[in-house]
Amino acid sequence: MEAPRHDDPLRVGAYSVLARLEAEAEHGSPERRFIVRGGVGDTLIARLPRPDTDPTRWAIEAEGARRLSIPGFLPVGEVGGGGAEPPWCTAPYVPALPLPAALRAHGGPLPGPVVRALGAALARTLATAHAQGVTHAGLSPAAVLLTADGPRLSCLGAVRAAAPDGEHRSGLPGLDSGSLAPEQAAGGRPRPPGDVYALGAVLAYAATGHTVPERDELPDFLREPVTACLSRDPARRPQAHQLLTHPDPAGPMPLPASVVVALAHQSAQVLAAELPVPAHRIDR
Structure with missing residues (x-):
């Protein structure tokens, strides 16, 4: 789990980005993966295409994955994006x-x-x-x-x-x-x-x-x-x-x-993570 970079999205659909699942794209990762949280406290893994890949083709694969139910595949729950927003999909969060x-x-x-x-x-x-x-x-x-x-x-x-x-x-x-x-x-x-x-x-x-x-x-x-x-x-x-x-x-x-310790540490970080404060908010 890594802090978001300056060029990472602050939000994915209706979810706020808490952290990256990993530091940089490693060993050919074709997507960016983030830990995100919704307004009611649900925590998910959000996946987006890399900026240098074809978002249309990625979105087709994400929609295809949503229709599958194969043990051992990371399930796809929600698929979104389009227009000015890049495509994305979510999966239930577990420490990973x-x-x-x-x-x-x-x-x-x-x-x-x-x-x-x-x-x-x-x-x-x-x-x-x-x-x-x-x-x-x-x-x-x-x-x-x-x-x-x-x-x-x-x-x-x-x-x-x-x-x-x-x-x-x-x-x-x-x-x-x-x-x-x-x-x-x-x-x-x-x-x-x-x-x-x-x-x-x-x-x-x-x-x-x-x-x-x-x-x-x-x-x-x-x-x-x-x-x-x-x-x-x-x-x-x-x-x-x-x-x-x-x-x-x-x-x-x-x-x-x-590895067990690293998973436990990630879980603790996610539990303790606070939603980012919007840049326009002024505390009184």
Whole structure:
């Protein structure tokens, strides 16, 4: 949780901005995320497109996400904006850290058991989405929000929002090049194998701190699956459900104590946060 910058909005729709969910856009985050509060005290996560991206395409993806109900996806409640106001959408607030922020809080890559549990949770979410005919098309380290109840995926449709099919997407703002499958970078239609490629990059990042490590940098339990996920040939990648080698674990995903402390600190900051005083108000 970071204080808003001078160029951040003071309000999103009817909500006042309390803080940024993260400092700067990291690892290809295609959207800005804020913690906001309404007049009746409800606290939400508000998401807006980056200033250098196409707001129309982003709004289409936000509306599409609102119609989905997939466990593990960050739900979209309200969609707004238009005209002079940039598009936005909201999700219920729970204390959450983007994966890069979690690594910073921990002081480096996450422990093996945490990475295992993260991989299982994300594979399960993608397998559910793919079985429903949904391609996430936006998975990257910044898209993964760690909560006490497990990871939540945001940034749905970032690849589709960045550029239409047939247009080269390499180097576009808001896309993490290390998580973007080669066929999608070349303008191909986002399909499930691209999500699997991104999953491999996310797990490599969680275990090493970067999305394209050397094979020897990966822990033993990740070398084979991550190498398969990162194959340049989509046909050689496993399907998401094939990466599920263990049943659903009992209880929430294990988190390092440092990450739990950071989540608790964020929660306390949000509870203590006061609504910003409008600039035109004069106290008497």
